[in-house]
Amino acid sequence: MTSRRQFIRNTAIAGAGMSIVPHWVSATQKPQDKIEELKVGLIGVGLRGTNHLQNLILRNDVRVTALCDIDADRIALCRNLIKEAGKNAPLIFEGGPYDYLNLLDSKEVDAVIIATPWLWHTRMTVDAMKAGKYAGVEVSAANTLEECWDLVNTHEATGTHMMILENVNYRRDILAVLNMVKQEVFGExxxxxxxxxxxxxxxxxxxxxxxxxxxxxxxxxxxxxxxxxxxxxxxxxxxxxxxxxxxxxxxxxxxxxxxxxxxxxxxxxxxxxxxxxxxxxxxxxxxxxxxxxxxxxxxxxxxxxxxxxxxxxxxxxxxxxxxxxxxxxxxxxx
Amino acid sequence: MTSRRQFIRNTAIAGAGMSIVPHWVSATQKPQDKIEELKVGLIGVGLRGTNHLQNLILRNDVRVTALCDIDADRIALCRNLIKEAGKNAPLIFEGGPYDYLNLLDSKEVDAVIIATPWLWHTRMTVDAMKAGKYAGVEVSAANTLEECWDLVNTHEATGTHMMILENVNYRRDILAVLNMVKQEVFGExxxxxxxxxxxxxxxxxxxxxxxxxxxxxxxxxxxxxxxxxxxxxxxxxxxxxxxxxxxxxxxxxxxxxxxxxxxxxxxxxxxxxxxxxxxxxxxxxxxxxxxxxxxxxxxxxxxxxxxxxxxxxxxxxxxxxxxxxxxxxxxxxx
The missing domain is CATH 3.30.360.10 (Dihydrodipicolinate Reductase; domain 2)
Known part of the structure; x- marks a missing residue:
C-alpha cells in the first residue's frame, strides 16, 4: 500500500497522462515530431462546446483555429471569447449542417472536438477520422450497435484515432477508486x-x-x-x-x-x-x-x-x- | 400528514394487528368463537424454532402443546425451557423425519410453526393445511414454482390458512416506510x-x-x-x-x-x-x-x-x- 501522498501524486500523474491535449500530434506527423501548438477545431459550440473552448483558450500549447455551428449567435459568442483572450481569429463554418465537412478539409485543423446533438456524433467522428483528424467526441458517441461498429471499422481502416470524451472517468473520486482497483484493494x-x-x-x-x-x-x-x-x-x-x-x-x-x-x-x-x-x-x-x-x-x-x-x-x-x-x-x- | 405521535401509534397498531397470534383461531372454529388459549405445535426446533419457542412462552394466550424434531438434544433443550417457564409439558414427536405427521394428527394442536430445512417447508405446510391446522412457515416457504402452486392449490382446496413468517416485513423501519407508501409520500x-x-x-x-x-x-x-x-x-x-x-x-x-x-x-x-x-x-x-x-x-x-x-x-x-x-x-x- 502506498502512502496517501504517493497515492495523490500517482493519481495526479494519471490524470495528466490521460488528458488528451499534450499527447496529441497532427495525424500526418509521426509521434516523435513534437509540435509546438495543437490546432483544434470545434464542431458544435452550444453550452458544452463553449465550455471546451473556455478550457482550451487557457492553454498556450493549443490554438482554436476553427469554429463550426449552425447557430450564428453561438459562433459570435465564441469568436468574442477568443478575441477577448487575445488569440488569433478562427476560421468560421456556419453554412448549415454539413459545413463541418469543410472544416474537416482545412489544413488549419489537426484535431476536432465534436459537441453536437447525439444523432450527429458518429457521422461526424467517422468523417473526421476519414479526413485524417484526431477526433474527440462527446458522449454518448453512438446511438446504435451499427454506429459502434462504424467507429471501430473506420478507426481500423484509417488508423486515425478518436476518443470518447467521457468526463466522469477523470473525476478525482473515480480515479482514486480506479487506483484502488489496480492495487487490488478489492481483490478479484x-x-x-x-x-x-x-x-x-x-x-x-x-x-x-x-x-x-x-x-x-x-x-x-x-x-x-x-x-x-x-x-x-x-x-x-x-x-x-x-x-x-x-x-x-x-x-x-x-x-x-x-x-x-x-x-x-x-x-x-x-x-x-x-x-x-x-x-x-x-x-x-x-x-x-x-x-x-x-x-x-x-x-x-x-x-x-x-x-x-x-x-x-x-x-x-x-x-x-x-x-x-x-x-x-x-x-x-x- | 399525521403527526409523529399519530404515526407511531398507527405503526404500533399495524404491527400488533399483523402479529399472528391474537387473531388465530382453531381451524375447526368460526372466527367469532374467541378462544382463550391457542395451542401451538413447533415443527423443527433448531436455533430458529427455539427462538420462536422463547417468544411464545412469554405469552399467556398461547400454549406450546407439541414439539417435533429429529434431534433429541434440541427436543430436550426446548422441553427444559418450557418446564423452566412453569408451563405444561408438551407432546413430543422425535420419531424420525415423518413423525411430524403424527403431530398434525393431534387434537392438542390448533396451529403449527414450521422451522425446518428449506426442502421440507412446502411439504410440511401442505400437510398441515390438509390436517386443518393453521400453518406458519419460515422463509423461504417454497423452492420451486411447482411448490408455490402446491401452497396456493392446497389453500384453495382446504380453506385452511398459512402464513410465510417473513420477519423483515415487521421491522420498525419497514413498517414506517410502508406507512409512508400508504400515505402516498412517494407518490405513484x-x-x-x-x-x-x-x-x-x-x-x-x-x-x-x-x-x-x-x-x-x-x-x-x-x-x-x-x-x-x-x-x-x-x-x-x-x-x-x-x-x-x-x-x-x-x-x-x-x-x-x-x-x-x-x-x-x-x-x-x-x-x-x-x-x-x-x-x-x-x-x-x-x-x-x-x-x-x-x-x-x-x-x-x-x-x-x-x-x-x-x-x-x-x-x-x-x-x-x-x-x-x-x-x-x-x-x-x-
Missing part, C-alpha cells in the same frame, strides 16, 4: 453498479429563452439541449446515456483489455416523470401534456462479462431525485 | 430495490461443534444451518432466498392485491466467495477446497410488475460485506 472483482441518476427535467424542458427550465417546451419551441435531447425520451424506450456509469466501470473491469461484455438484459419501468412535470409546471391544458413519452423513468440493465462479473446500470433522469451515479465496486475482499 | 410508485446482502460465510461453515464458524465444514460434518443450507450453494445457481427483500416490497406494491409480478430476468456473477473462505480458513489442502459452488456470489434479478414498476432484487451472501438489505422505494414524488 465480482460485481459493479453504476448509472446516470440525474434529475434532468429542467434540462429537457425550457421556455425557449433560458437553457434550463422556466417552461415546459421542448423541440422547436425550446433552445439548447431541450431542442433535441428530449425527443430521445419521446421516441426511445432505452438507456440512451449509459457512458457516465459504464465508462469508469469498463476501465476498472479491463473491458476490451482482456475482458469483454458478453450479454445483457434491460427492463424499463413505467413512464410518468416527464408527463407529471409538464402538468405541474405547464398545466393539464398545455399541448405537451398530451405527449406520450416512450422512455421508462428507470431503466435497469444488467451486463455479464467474459470474466464473470455482473454490472447493473441505471438510467434514471425523469424523476425528482438527488444526483448520484450510484457507483459500487465489489470484489473478493469486499 | 415507479421502482424498488431490495435483496439479501448478508455475509453468511460463518453460517454456511462451522466446525461441527458451534453453530457459527470455527471451521470450514458443511453437510454431515457440520451442525445447525451449515448441515443443510450450504448444499443449496453447491447445487443451485439462483437467488435461493428472495423473501427478505421481496416480502416488504410485495406489500408496498400491492402484489396480488391489484398488482402482480409479470416477468423477470436473473444474472449470476462468478462464484469465488465460499471457495476463498475455505482456502483462507481451512487451507488449500482441505477437502472442501475442491468443492465447486454453483451459486454466483451476486445474483441480480429484475422483475416487471403489471402496474409498470420495476424491482431489483439482490442475493449477495458469500462475500465479506456489511449487512444491508439495500431497500429503495422510488415514486413520482422522489
Amino acid at each position: 472483482l465480482v460485481h459493479f453498479r453504476c448509472g446516470y441518476q440525474h434529475d434532468l427535467r429542467h434540462v429537457k424542458f425550457n421556455n425557449g429563452k433560458q437553457p434550463y427550465g422556466g417552461g415546459v417546451e421542448f423541440g422547436e419551441k425550446a433552445i439548447s439541449e431541450a431542442r433535441w435531447r428530449t425527443l430521445h425520451s419521446v421516441k426511445r424506450n432505452a438507456d440512451v446515456y449509459p457512458t457516465h456509469g459504464l465508462g469508469p466501470v469498463a476501465v476498472m473491469a479491463d473491458i476490451n483489455r482482456g475482458n469483454r461484455f458478453l450479454s445483457l438484459t434491460s427492463h424499463a419501468s413505467k413512464s410518468i416523470g416527464l408527463h407529471n412535470y409538464i402538468v405541474k409546471n405547464g398545466g393539464e391544458d398545455h399541448p405537451n401534456a398530451d405527449v406520450e413519452f416512450k422512455q421508462g423513468d428507470v431503466i435497469t440493465t444488467t451486463i455479464d462479462t467474459a470474466r464473470g462479473e455482473t454490472i447493473i446500470i441505471t438510467h434514471d433522469c425523469n424523476l425528482p431525485r438527488p444526483y448520484s451515479l450510484g457507483f459500487r465496486v465489489q470484489g473478493a475482499n469486499g | 410508485l415507479v421502482h424498488f430495490r431490495c435483496g439479501y446482502q448478508h455475509d453468511l460465510r460463518h453460517v454456511k461453515f462451522n466446525n461441527g461443534k458451534q453453530p457459527y464458524g470455527g471451521g470450514v465444514e458443511f453437510g454431515e460434518k457440520a451442525i445447525s444451518e451449515a448441515r443443510w443450507r450450504t448444499l443449496h450453494s453447491v447445487k443451485r445457481n439462483a437467488d435461493v432466498y428472495p423473501t427478505h427483500g421481496l416480502g416488504p416490497v410485495a406489500v408496498m406494491a400491492d402484489i396480488n392485491r391489484g398488482n402482480r409480478f409479470l416477468s423477470l430476468t436473473s444474472h449470476a456473477s462468478k462464484s469465488i466467495g465460499l471457495h476463498n473462505y475455505i482456502v483462507k480458513n481451512g487451507g488449500e489442502d482441505h477437502p472442501n477446497a475442491d468443492v465447486e459452488f454453483k451459486q454466483g456470489d451476486v445474483i441480480t434479478t429484475t422483475i416487471d410488475t403489471a402496474r409498470g414498476e420495476t424491482i431489483i432484487i439482490t442475493h449477495d451472501c458469500n462475500l465479506p460485506r456489511p449487512y444491508s438489505l439495500g431497500f429503495r422505494v422510488q415514486g413520482a414524488n422522489g
Whole structure:
C-alpha cells in the first residue's frame, strides 16, 4: 500500500497522462515530431462546446483555429471569447449542417472536438477520422450497435484515432477508486453498479429563452439541449446515456483489455416523470401534456462479462431525485 | 400528514394487528368463537424454532402443546425451557423425519410453526393445511414454482390458512416506510430495490461443534444451518432466498392485491466467495477446497410488475460485506 501522498501524486500523474491535449500530434506527423501548438477545431459550440473552448483558450500549447455551428449567435459568442483572450481569429463554418465537412478539409485543423446533438456524433467522428483528424467526441458517441461498429471499422481502416470524451472517468473520486482497483484493494472483482441518476427535467424542458427550465417546451419551441435531447425520451424506450456509469466501470473491469461484455438484459419501468412535470409546471391544458413519452423513468440493465462479473446500470433522469451515479465496486475482499 | 405521535401509534397498531397470534383461531372454529388459549405445535426446533419457542412462552394466550424434531438434544433443550417457564409439558414427536405427521394428527394442536430445512417447508405446510391446522412457515416457504402452486392449490382446496413468517416485513423501519407508501409520500410508485446482502460465510461453515464458524465444514460434518443450507450453494445457481427483500416490497406494491409480478430476468456473477473462505480458513489442502459452488456470489434479478414498476432484487451472501438489505422505494414524488 502506498502512502496517501504517493497515492495523490500517482493519481495526479494519471490524470495528466490521460488528458488528451499534450499527447496529441497532427495525424500526418509521426509521434516523435513534437509540435509546438495543437490546432483544434470545434464542431458544435452550444453550452458544452463553449465550455471546451473556455478550457482550451487557457492553454498556450493549443490554438482554436476553427469554429463550426449552425447557430450564428453561438459562433459570435465564441469568436468574442477568443478575441477577448487575445488569440488569433478562427476560421468560421456556419453554412448549415454539413459545413463541418469543410472544416474537416482545412489544413488549419489537426484535431476536432465534436459537441453536437447525439444523432450527429458518429457521422461526424467517422468523417473526421476519414479526413485524417484526431477526433474527440462527446458522449454518448453512438446511438446504435451499427454506429459502434462504424467507429471501430473506420478507426481500423484509417488508423486515425478518436476518443470518447467521457468526463466522469477523470473525476478525482473515480480515479482514486480506479487506483484502488489496480492495487487490488478489492481483490478479484465480482460485481459493479453504476448509472446516470440525474434529475434532468429542467434540462429537457425550457421556455425557449433560458437553457434550463422556466417552461415546459421542448423541440422547436425550446433552445439548447431541450431542442433535441428530449425527443430521445419521446421516441426511445432505452438507456440512451449509459457512458457516465459504464465508462469508469469498463476501465476498472479491463473491458476490451482482456475482458469483454458478453450479454445483457434491460427492463424499463413505467413512464410518468416527464408527463407529471409538464402538468405541474405547464398545466393539464398545455399541448405537451398530451405527449406520450416512450422512455421508462428507470431503466435497469444488467451486463455479464467474459470474466464473470455482473454490472447493473441505471438510467434514471425523469424523476425528482438527488444526483448520484450510484457507483459500487465489489470484489473478493469486499 | 399525521403527526409523529399519530404515526407511531398507527405503526404500533399495524404491527400488533399483523402479529399472528391474537387473531388465530382453531381451524375447526368460526372466527367469532374467541378462544382463550391457542395451542401451538413447533415443527423443527433448531436455533430458529427455539427462538420462536422463547417468544411464545412469554405469552399467556398461547400454549406450546407439541414439539417435533429429529434431534433429541434440541427436543430436550426446548422441553427444559418450557418446564423452566412453569408451563405444561408438551407432546413430543422425535420419531424420525415423518413423525411430524403424527403431530398434525393431534387434537392438542390448533396451529403449527414450521422451522425446518428449506426442502421440507412446502411439504410440511401442505400437510398441515390438509390436517386443518393453521400453518406458519419460515422463509423461504417454497423452492420451486411447482411448490408455490402446491401452497396456493392446497389453500384453495382446504380453506385452511398459512402464513410465510417473513420477519423483515415487521421491522420498525419497514413498517414506517410502508406507512409512508400508504400515505402516498412517494407518490405513484415507479421502482424498488431490495435483496439479501448478508455475509453468511460463518453460517454456511462451522466446525461441527458451534453453530457459527470455527471451521470450514458443511453437510454431515457440520451442525445447525451449515448441515443443510450450504448444499443449496453447491447445487443451485439462483437467488435461493428472495423473501427478505421481496416480502416488504410485495406489500408496498400491492402484489396480488391489484398488482402482480409479470416477468423477470436473473444474472449470476462468478462464484469465488465460499471457495476463498475455505482456502483462507481451512487451507488449500482441505477437502472442501475442491468443492465447486454453483451459486454466483451476486445474483441480480429484475422483475416487471403489471402496474409498470420495476424491482431489483439482490442475493449477495458469500462475500465479506456489511449487512444491508439495500431497500429503495422510488415514486413520482422522489
